Amino acid sequence: MTDNINEGIYIAGVGMGLVFLTLVVFMIILLVLNKIFPGEEITDEVDSTADTNLESTASVNDIDMNYTGPLDKGLGSRIAAMAVGLYLTMEEDKVVTIADASNEVEGRAWNKESQNSFWNSQGSRPTAYGSRTYKAYDPKGIGGS
Amino acid sequence: MPEDIFVAFSDVTVSGLAMIGISLLMMYLGVARKYEPLLLVPISIGCLLANLPGTKIADDEGFLGILRTAGLDNELFPLLMFLGVGALTDFTPLIQRPVTVLLGAASQFGIFAALILALLLGWSVENAGAIGIIGSADGPTTIYVASKLAGEGLLAPIAVAAYSYMAMVPIIQPPIMKLLTTKKERMVKMSYPSKSASYKARVSFPIIVIILTSLIAPEATPLVGMLMFGNLLREVGVVDRLAKSTQNELINVTTIFLGLTVGSTMSADSFLETRTLGIFVLGLGAFAIATTSGLMFGKLMYYASKGTINPLIGAAGVSAVPMAARVAHRVGQDEDSDNWLIMHAMGPNVAGVLGSAIAGGVILGVLM
Numbered sequence: 001m002t003d004n005i006n007e008g009i010y011i012a013g014v015g016m017g018l019v020f021l022t023l024v025v026f027m028i029i030l031l032v033l034n035k036i037f038p039g040e041e042i043t044d045e046v047d048s049t050a051d052t053n054l055e056s057t058a059s060v061n062d063i064d065m066n067y068t069g070p071l072d073k074g075l076g077s078r079i080a081a082m083a084v085g086l087y088l089t090m091e092e093d094k095v096v097t098i099a100d101a102s103n104e105v106e107g108r109a110w111n112k113e114s115q116n117s118f119w120n121s122q123g124s125r126p127t128a129y130g131s132r133t134y135k136a137y138d139p140k141g142i143g144g145s
Numbered sequence: 146m147p148e149d150i151f152v153a154f155s156d157v158t159v160s161g162l163a164m165i166g167i168s169l170l171m172m173y174l175g176v177a178r179k180y181e182p183l184l185l186v187p188i189s190i191g192c193l194l195a196n197l198p199g200t201k202i203a204d205d206e207g208f209l210g211i212l213r214t215a216g217l218d219n220e221l222f223p224l225l226m227f228l229g230v231g232a233l234t235d236f237t238p239l240i241q242r243p244v245t246v247l248l249g250a251a252s253q254f255g256i257f258a259a260l261i262l263a264l265l266l267g268w269s270v271e272n273a274g275a276i277g278i279i280g281s282a283d284g285p286t287t288i289y290v291a292s293k294l295a296g297e298g299l300l301a302p303i304a305v306a307a308y309s310y311m312a313m314v315p316i317i318q319p320p321i322m323k324l325l326t327t328k329k330e331r332m333v334k335m336s337y338p339s340k341s342a343s344y345k346a347r348v349s350f351p352i353i354v355i356i357l358t359s360l361i362a363p364e365a366t367p368l369v370g371m372l373m374f375g376n377l378l379r380e381v382g383v384v385d386r387l388a389k390s391t392q393n394e395l396i397n398v399t400t401i402f403l404g405l406t407v408g409s410t411m412s413a414d415s416f417l418e419t420r421t422l423g424i425f426v427l428g429l430g431a432f433a434i435a436t437t438s439g440l441m442f443g444k445l446m447y448y449a450s451k452g453t454i455n456p457l458i459g460a461a462g463v464s465a466v467p468m469a470a471r472v473a474h475r476v477g478q479d480e481d482s483d484n485w486l487i488m489h490a491m492g493p494n495v496a497g498v499l500g501s502a503i504a505g506g507v508i509l510g511v512l513m
């Protein structure tokens with residue numbers, strides 16, 4: 001019995017030591033890899049989103065909401081373009097309004113990805129992380145080389 | 146002859162009926178409660194088929210016996226599962242924040258603590274190793290190690306315990322997380338990495354890991370090799386067909402076969418014993434200790450980083466992907482609904498997969 005316990009403690013010591021050693025080596029490898037092959041800076045998407053919103057707002061303000069004439073002044077095409085743009089924006093990132101509501105971390109790629117991952121998996125056990133975000137979380141899309 | 150038609154009735158036993166009841170219970174848990182349904186449904190059917198009176202499906206000549214010989218006795222199915230897991234795993238959060246790999250290492254303490262506890266309760270050292278690996282919270286690793294170490298009839302209860310507790314991570318972990326962390330710690334908002342993971346880093350990482358693992362922990366090479374091969378298929382970008390096949394068809398087919406064969410090992414003789422209860426209790430202990438050790442290391446990193454690392458992500462070091470990361474995220478959001486921890490928790494979560502595979506290899510190396 002005592003021999004068994006001693007063996008157990010030995011296995012635990014050696015085991016945890018080896019696990020830590022191996023993973024520390026992996027950590028060093030990752031640090032080195034990040035030095036040798038640095039990724040690109042993750043750009044904050046807030047500004048571009050804000051600009052787009054401002055432009056859209058300006059466009060809305062330009063429209064004479066009381067106009068009742070024919071749509072030959074470009075109003076129809078502008079409304080259609082805005083509708084399509086709005087639809088595409090919503091399709092592209094359905095949580096953009098939630099990101100906008102956050103003052104500290106809005107618009108950052110990881111934050112959006114976190115929100116997507118979380119909301120997409122509500123109500124059921126999620127599919128595996130990698131599979132679920134394969135399209136939405138393309139590292140190249142946030143600056144990978 | 147008419148009497149031959151009803152011969153199965155003479156084979157009906159109370160213990161056999163009890164096993165059929167257990168298989169139906171697992172079916173209920175998988176279907177109605179959605180507890181790891183991908184595994185519990187095939188396991189329950191395997192158990193049902195193996196315990197039907199007079200069928201002999203699970204005998205060596207039966208089709209479940211043939212499957213068991215082909216893929217479980219020689220550890221083929223767990224390795225194929227790991228290939229698919231690797232193709233589904235995104236190591237980017239880990240590459241972007243390498244320090245979180247340490248949390249994946251700390252959580253493996255649950256394996257070795259359960260091993261010692263099992264020894265204290267009188268199990269042989271081999272069986273104790275097989276039981277302890279439940280604490281890895283990793284199905285393929287558990288089955289891979291247990292199929293080599295576990296004594297007669299122990300594989301099934303160990304596998305069922307592992308998958309049951311993996312399904313119960315959202316129930317087991319939050320009380321421990323809230324008990325061991327303060328509100329202030331749970332509310333820590335972590336900063337996001339400033340750089341993405343480059344393509345070259347993502348492709349180099351699996352190759353280097355395979356080579357280093359073979360040097361440091363050679364017994365873990367089959368598991369880590371398959372995991373990283375799958376990940377390489379995913380990241381390299383030129384074999385999308387292979388990556389998609391491993392992410393879908395291969396892992397799905399293997400899941401069916403693995404579940405059926407594990408279920409078929411659940412015979413009344415081996416399962417309906419008090420030791421099965423002991424395995425479930427020890428497995429729960431292994432999970433709890435793994436969560437605790439990850440959290441404690443997370444607290445250590447919280448203090449070392451002067452409060453910039455949320456210790457909750459330490460609990461994600463148990464490898465149940467992505468459930469453990471989601472639980473860490475949810476507990477963080479209980480305190481602050483604007484705190485998005487899930488991507489931070491994915492780093493230790495995938496590191497836990499690596500750590501558990503290495504821990505399994507180390508146990509095999511020492512005990513075999």
